[in-house]
Amino acid sequence: MVLPVLPLVPMPRTADLQAGWLPLTDVVRVLGDTTAAAGLITAIEHRCGIRLQADGDAATGGITLRVDPRVADAEGYTLQIAESIEVVGADAAGLYYGIQTLLQLLRETDAGWGWSHVEVADAPRFAYRGVMLDVARHFFPVAEVKAVIDRIAALKFNHLHLHLTDDQGWRLHIDAWPLLSEKASTSSANGDSAGFYSKDDFREIVAHAASRHVTLVPEIDLPGHTHAVGVAYPELVEEPVITDQLRADAAQLGQELPIMGEPYIGTSVGYSSLRIGEERTYEFVRDVLTELSELTPGPYLHIGGDESRGTTAEDFAFFVERVSEMVMALGKIPVAWHEAGAVEKIAPGTYGQYWGMLDPTDAHAAEVAHIVEQGGRLILSPADAIYLDIKYDEDFPLGLTWAGTVDVRRAYEWEPTSLLDLPADAIAGIEAPLWTETVHTLEDADQLLYPRIAAVAELAWSAPDATGRGWGSFRARVGQLAPLWRADGIRFHPTAEIDWRER
Template sequence: MPLLPLVPLPASVEAPDAVPFRIDASTVIEGEADATAALSAVVATRTGLTPNPTAGDRTVVFRLAPGGAAESYRITVDEASVTATAPDRAGLFYAAQTLGQLITRDGDGWMIPAVTLEDAPRFAYRGVMLDVARHFHPLETVKAFVDRAAALKLNVLHLHLSDDQGWRVQLASRPRLTEVASSGAVGGDPGGFYTKADYAEIVAYAASRHMTVVPEFDMPGHTHAVGLAYPELAEDPVLSTHIEEIASTYGGELPTPGVAYTGMAVGFSSLKTRDEATYDFVADVFGELAGMTPGPYLHFGGDESLATEDEDFGVFVDRVSRIIADLGKTPIAWHEAGSRTIDDSTVGQYWGFVVPTGGMDDKARAFVRNGARVILSPADAVYLDMKYDDDAQIGLTWANGPTSIERAYAWEPSAVIDGIDESDILGVEAPLWTETVRTLADIDLLAFPRIAAAAEAAWSPADGRDWASFRERIGGLAPLWEAQGIGFWRSPQIDWSAG
């Protein structure tokens, strides 16, 4: 019997050889509103049917019930009914996504196979990141990405809102950031920004899919755009042979003070870390962002600050992490900040390789020594912007070359950094940087199916994960993804005819 096309893999599945639950126009879907709406949308997209909410003898019911871990759920399917219970609305929403994956053709009709399923997440933080700074992505694209991620039980949307190429969210306290510094993008493409209303809409839309928005203003590096708006806060670019090589390989001019940057190099910019005006700026932008963001986290970057002196970098990340903590938020920083004195609550995000190099693992361990936890984003496993193979038209290869779907799946979170236990890991996040990504079609091509591998690493029990099983299960999702208009990459490692 083929494996059920469930991704991420549930904690427990029993599929008896019994009569399935058949779906037609008389099927009733009722109960908790978010879950009911989610499954109704999948049914309509996958089958073309519009379930009747009032008449019919076969019923799908979503019901809150006490007991169980946060976001957990239980599903029972037989010939007469489908029952999904959970202790919270998120669990019911995820039950709806699981049922959506189970919808299968049954001759000329549709059915959900008989099954008893219990499920709960491995990690509390299950994220994707979308870089809207290198290339700006409009509101509708962000919403579509939220829908795609939430369907795989990912619950965090990390938005990379500023970089050398542009600043992407409107702030009343510092209006020149979007008036002056938002128009650029890699390759000279159009820029853009989100108004405060747009940002609020993203936050609300994500919340309706049980996703938390984690906004990032990256600093003290990756800040050339800040210097366009407030030149008194920025150091002149520090050029290197590496930056010149990037410009030669990928095109674009070298960074110049006061001129919008459209290239792909990193590590040349820095804020003036010894100037008190810089910390006034930090207090303004994160203070306003905190008021706009109901979630618990604010990300301040701290990566690739190659143009900032070591001592100055240490002073900067210490002060900024404390500014954010004093706002009542939990700071997040890339792992480089772990080597410095920072607020003890700061969560570290590790972007080194699955086999750590250059002491990156020790910097990540520093967050744990402070009593905080880490998010794992190993670049050679879960960076969604890497090419699948050398022939891919978009994507990059700096993270140990192309990242196949098998390599994206094969890593184990608890085995990456010695000395970091399961309890020290807040979760897993799959970033999508957008130097080569211009459209939703580009996002789909690079993210799918690797985003599903990241989702399984974040959700599923470690002892149940298996590459051969994943290959079969992911192949079975092709019809659903096609119906949803997701232009996924048909990896030759997967038998897509299984669906």
């Protein structure tokens, strides 16, 4: 049996489908790397109920898993399926991704479970392939964050950006400032579920991510989006800046205006600010970032910097200069939303995250250019293409429309290197954010993530000239992943753009 289209997302560099079928039975043995073997055995049993056995001492067998740095670039792998299977990773991450490809190829036919014969050689386009989860507006407990990590790792994403703080809530315990978890974690957008992560919780998330080769990128949003800080420590924040636009937004949404020192469950933005001129503010920021740095083995600390409309330009520049240097002093790379590029003396090497439109404004283009001039790199998150909280269409029950609507084809058909007039090596990678103003459950998150997240995965991983890549091919391939997603409990949106398969 030969499948007409390989059910692979993201598209590998090369994938040669051949005649032949390898059946899966419980006599197949998994050889080689014990950690990878255990993961594969568990995943296959979960998918189809067939329990394979690991046999690390056997000389031959059905599925061999090993690492050899010579086979590909970092995170790359080769996969051969014929009379037996061999997955060879350039490193542990590459072996993991090769296994994800093997799992995508596993199919059920009338003759049972098995694989078409195929040869794959693969490696990623971008080193940074990310998803952002907003746990500040809707709190996801540890088990759900781990489920999201499993979901994104299966599509070869390797970074999870956790938006830990915002006006609506603070989500991480800080020893030096205990009222943050006691008082500022009890609210969320629209009165939805709330809470915080203890340090042990956060360590559990970090460890689970590492087991899936995912790096955590924690964000403390500063100096705006800080109303929740004032619920715990009002001396650290300014009075909310109430503008006519804020009043109009609140009236349209039927929400109350923010009141200093009281929890805020609305979704308006841009009114809050830390007290930039107070030294106590920097003691607070230093303590928070120091404790967060100690919890975070990855190289990045995200310091926010977006929509700081309650802060003057001069104060914003002073704050960003000081705090970006503070992160550098902790041995981490600062990441900030692209507005921080307006700051002349931002710490050299700071990464910028671009969340503007596919047609950038002159101001946004200048901000990202300055970040690159200062030795930084860019993470691309264009709102009207890969913000996963934007509606698929006007009638979709979840999501927002301030950036228009984003169907799967729009999420897929843009080219990262054409977005901004910058050298290709200035682009670290791509990240798809999921803001959670309209999210109430993990199922809601699934609906907004899938299938658009698969489009982003392909943009981040696959070379633009990879054989078989393109919208027509993608929509056929992603439709064949439906059985795998269903088996994993993913409640995807069955958009009519895709022909979804039953098995």
